[in-house]
Amino acid sequence: MKTGLNSLLLALSILPAGVALAQGAHTGHGTAPGNTPVTDHSQMQSMDHGSMQMQGGSAPANARDPHAYSGGLILEDGPYALPGPRQLRLADEHAFYGVLVDRLERVDNGEDQTLTYDTRAWFGHDYNRAVLKAEGDMEHGKLTEASTELLWSHALTTFWNSELGVRYDTGHGPDQGWLALGVSGLAPYWLELDATAYLGDDGQTALAVEGEYELLLTQRLVLQPRAELTAYGKDDAKRGQGQGLSELVAGARLRYEISRQFAPYVGWEWAAALGNSADLVREEGEATQETRWVAGVRLWF
Template identity: 65%
Template sequence: MAIIGLGATPAWAQTSPAAETMDHAQHQGAPSPDAVKPKAARDAMPAMDPSGMDHGAMPGMKPEKVETAGEMAAMDHGEMKMQGGSAPPDARDPHAYSGGYTLESGPYALPGPRVLRLSDEHNFGALLVDRLERVHTRDGNVTAYDMQAWFGRNYNRLVVKAEGDVSQGKLQEARTELLWGHAIATFWDTQLGMRYDSGVGPDRSWLAFGVQGLAPYWFEVDAAAYVGDNGRTALRLGAEYELLLTQRLILQPRLEINAYGKSDEALGIGSGLSDGAAGLRLRYEFTRQFAPYVGVERAGKFGKTADLARIAGEKTDETRWVAGVRFWF
């Protein structure tokens, strides 16, 4: 029975008296047997080469193949299946309706005319008054407006633009456009329609074509080309940027330039680069829909337009101080 009990003892529990003595000695701070050997004897011992050890001969250990760097470089990475590639044969068409059901057919279709509609099937409208301001110059005060309204869907809509100046209760100059807008890319619309100029001088009509949208780095761009009667042509470019100083305090740089292909002396316009304005407006948004602002703007006339202004005794450049409100609904 004693023999059987000894055989049942785990291997890790079978400790020889010599091992117990050595372990006790190490706990007492005694040096190991190798440490007490003379240095010459220790130096004479053959160095152990781990790479030469036969791990396969050790009981309980299975030999494993160690891959070298050359073998790892020879791996065929083409067999590794990465994300992407062709869809499996049983993949569902991502462009098809779920399970083949539609809004007009199938067990879940409602009787009568179709009630459910996607967002781009609804008509929406909005009015943005970007600038409604009082302009102060050395020659007097002027009320200016710049607004845009649209009605329609996401891809096609009717757009109305209006910009002008009023002084002493009289319309000095105005530009009104009636356009059809069509979405061509994310944040970008093409616009085609008519432009009508009115004010103190003779009226002018134009065919208008342009693009409007949000350029990279969040620049709002409005560019248009115009063709009028008697071979008149014109180009207009407007750009804005909104710099958020805080969530409510916003600084808006703005630039606008105009060019004409033919002189129109009745309106004081010369061919080439005609006029432009650059300004800064600082607004505070009580809500996103309502924000008063103050600012400064520098306006000037160039080229032949400046020459016509000098002949008429008018200034070719001026500084404007503005105060107004921006709102939309």
């Protein structure tokens, strides 16, 4: 019994060496009888991997330029046009449209109630599109004042567009036509700005600047402060336009987005006539300042 145990211990003591020798002969690692070592781990650690040829390298001379579609080039024209029917269209080749009713609200100033609308629609591509803007007031079911603009919008930068077109006003005094030139876009800190200069009848000039900001209180509850400033180049008593700063409107609306396309809101607004325009308002026997409560809906599709 003791002799058998000694034999077993002797076999176990020599097993690792035999296994290592067998593994080395099978894999090429270690030393085989009559041969020199194939690979030494110490040599592998000292190898210079910088001299190895890695996958990749320089592109072939006839490779396509990855920026071929920048600078106004399209798939149907230019040195990279493909023969045969079109298989792919880029996003800036598609025409898009949209309608935004930014304000559709009932306005209560304590004495009268009016219905106010402010909407815009567009159709075109990423860089060029036609834009229609319309806003106005209605009292007792009749349109009392309206302003409509038809503009051509062109992308200047990623966040800014230029706008060129015409505007037509009705309601307060004789109707009036304008040429319009402006910019609109997104300023730093997500401030939306719209500034437009106008040239109207009889050499009248005007400037309108509008800004608004959306503060997300929750994912659905949004507070939207808004301000609008208007100025005219000269007096026009028939239309209630006074030279210099004419009108300032500021307020805030709190809306709840039932969906991204439909959001009812309530708000408060303060309006004031300034400068020579305030004098014209006093001559008509009206107040130069008023506070308004509004309730309405914002929607787009």
